[in-house]
Amino acid sequence: MKAHKLLFLVLTAAATAASAGARANYDVSVYLANPNYGFAGGTIAAAQNSADTKQSIVCNITVNAINTASPSRTLTCQAVDALNNMGWCTLSNPPQSVVDLITSLNDTSYLGFQWNKSNSVCTQLYVERNSMQVPRGATTMSTTSTRTAAPAVPPMADALEQK
Template sequence: MKVAKLAFVCVTLLSTVAVAGDKTNFEIYLSIPASGTATAAGSIIGVQNSSDSKSVIQCQIKVDNTVLGATQRLFCHARDVNGNDGTCLLNNPPQAFVDLVYALKDNDKLTFTWDVSNQQCKSVEIQRGSWQVRSNGAT
């Protein structure tokens, strides 16, 4: 009987270790050179779990109905703890950009780049991994 209890405890401890791991809140990262390509990265949940009240990260798709038909606009914005802002826009973005924004979850790492000279979005990336804090509040 003692052997069975010991085996149960060992299996329980091993299974806990097997599902445990590092979890990461991605705080806002901005790199805005004087010219060239700027980068912003972070996660929504990283901002929400942050103690500062300045950080922001978002990407959105806006659709306008005009006489010429519907037009879409991609807008991404990030602000770091120091109040530095990074913003990009893209009119009628490729469908792949739109799909990524719609797929964005609060614990995904969002990275976007833009051309500093014209604020035009160049790329949008979503990263999802086991090292992220779960969106249902589990840690």
């Protein structure tokens, strides 16, 4: 009888942990090994949850409205990983679809960007929302997972390629 009770408790505990869902912490990573392109990615929440004081990731849109008839805007992305590797890029007058993508971000969205090393122009932008990222301020995870390689980034629309 005691064995059955113990088995029941073990299975109940396992089911409770499983119902919590898979969790991941997408630390900020900067990849500089390719001679032509750099890639950076991670989440704001992971950077804020990290034990180090270096990780950060941001993309923003700046609007210059000096010429009110034709305001210009600039996309700027920057990331620093735990090893203090930094990557950044800019893009002049990004299309509205890129602006919409940036404004859809939240602190648990995975943000990735690629740039051309010769001119620091952003060539790809990747945003992913999923249920796995540990929320900002969380101290425990039911299943720990950290991205160790850049995700497969789909090619950006031709609108992002400056010619």
